Amino acid sequence: MRFGDRIRKLLGMEVVGDEDWDDLADLLVEGDLGAAFADSVVEELKAECARTGVRTGDEARLALKGLLSAYARPVSIAPSLGGLNIVMLLGVNGVGKTTTSAKLAKYWMDNGASKKVVLAAGDTFRAAAIDQLRLHGERLGVRVVAQERGSDSGAVLFDAIESATAVGADLVIADTAGRMHTKQNLIKELEKMDKIVASKADTARYRRLLVVDATTGQNALRQAESFSAAVKIDGLVLTKYDSSARGGVALAIARQLGIPTAFVCDGERYEDIGPFDPDRYLDEFLGLGS
DSSP, X not given: OOHHHHHHHHTOSSSOOHHHHHHHHHHHHHTTSOHHHXXXXXXXXXXXXXXXXXXXXXXXXXXXXXXXXXXXXXXXXXXXXXXXXXXXXXXXXXXXXXXXXXXXXXXXXXXXXOSOEEEEEEOXXXXXXXXXXXXXXXXXXXXXXXXXXXXXXXXXXXXXXXXXXXXXXXXXXXXXXXXXXXXXXXXXXXXXXXXXXXXXXXXXXXXXXXXXXXXXXXXXXXXXXXXXXXXXOOEEEEEOOSTTOOOTHHHHHHHHHOOOEEEEEXXXXXXXXXXXXXXXXXXHHHTOOO
C-alpha cells in the first residue's frame, strides 16, 4: 500500500476523533517527516480544524496539505543561454548521481535548454562510475571528460570546463564521488572542488544539486546537513521515488535547511525525471485526488 493510501485510510472517517491525531503523527513519522516535525504539524492541524470547524477526514487532509505546502518548495534549475553553465551533482554512494547526470543531460537537451553538453566523470574513486558515465555518453551522443581511477577529481572538473569552452558547449554536468557524509576529510575535498568550479564559472550559471534517495528517510536529512555545511546547495534531486518511497524527507529538508527540491526521478529510464511539482507531490503524499 502506498503511503498516501495509508493516510487516506486513516483519515477516511466521517468524524476525526482525538485518538486519530496521535495515529496521524505516528504515520507522518513513518512518512519521513521526523518526530518533531510530525508532532508540530499535527498540533497546527488540530488548531486549524478547531478554528475552521473541520471535522471530516477529507477536510482534514486538505487542511494538512495547506500546512505542508509551506515546506513543499520547488526551485527551477535550468541552463541559461549565452554562456557556459555548470551543474555539480553531490551525494553519497548509491543514490543515483551518475544516472541522474545522464538524465539531466537528456532532459535539458530535449527541451532546448542546452545545445551541447559535456559530462565530467568526477567520481574518480570508482572505475565503475567512470565506465558507467562513458556508456551514458555514448548512448546520448555526449562528450565525457574522464581520467584514470584515482585521479584528482578537481583536475577532472577543470579539464571538463576547459574542454567545454574549447568545443563551444553550453553545459557541464559534473558527477562526483559518493562521499560519505560522516567523513570530514572528504567533505573538505568537496569544498576544494567547489572552489575550483566557482573560480571558472559565472556565479549565476553554477548550480549544486544534492541527490538523495527517497527511500532512505531521515538518513537523507543527515546527508543534507553535512553537504550543506560544506557548500551551498541550490536544490535537491529526489531519486527512487517509486511505490516504496514515502518521500516526506523532502519536506523535512526544506523545513530544517531551507533547501528546495528541483527534480524528482521515478524510474530508471532517461525519461524518468521531471521538475518537482509540489501540488502533485502533496496529493500523492496525502492520498488526495484520483
